[in-house]
Amino acid sequence: MDFLNIGTPELLVIALVGLLLFGPEDLLKAARTANGYLRSAQRMWREVALQLSTDASMPPADPEPDRSAMSPTPPSESTPPSNEPATEETGYGP
Numbered sequence: 001m002d003f004l005n006i007g008t009p010e011l012l013v014i015a016l017v018g019l020l021l022f023g024p025e026d027l028l029k030a031a032r033t034a035n036g037y038l039r040s041a042q043r044m045w046r047e048v049a050l051q052l053s054t055d056a057s058m059p060p061a062d063p064e065p066d067r068s069a070m071s072p073t074p075p076s077e078s079t080p081p082s083n084e085p086a087t088e089e090t091g092y093g094p
Contacts, residue, residue: 018030
């Protein structure tokens with residue numbers, strides 16, 4: 001038996017030290033509490049893994065088109081022409 005690189009002799013020493021420190025009743029309570037925490041952590045990990053696999057399997061959403069370079073209103077034909085040369089707005093610079 002090799003759990004987290006802990007062999008059988010090390011596991012027996014840990015159990016013996018726990019028995020000496022806590023006693024039989026408190027050792028059982030501590031084991032039940034640890035089991036509850038372990039089950040809770042496993043349940044949360046499963047939920048996270050399910051959410052990640054669901055997100056990874058969904059196609060990415062189409063990005064919103066960038067309209068920042070577009071003029072806010074199209075020029076009206078009723079606007080009188082100016083004497084300045086026509087320049088095209090590119091959205092880059094002043």
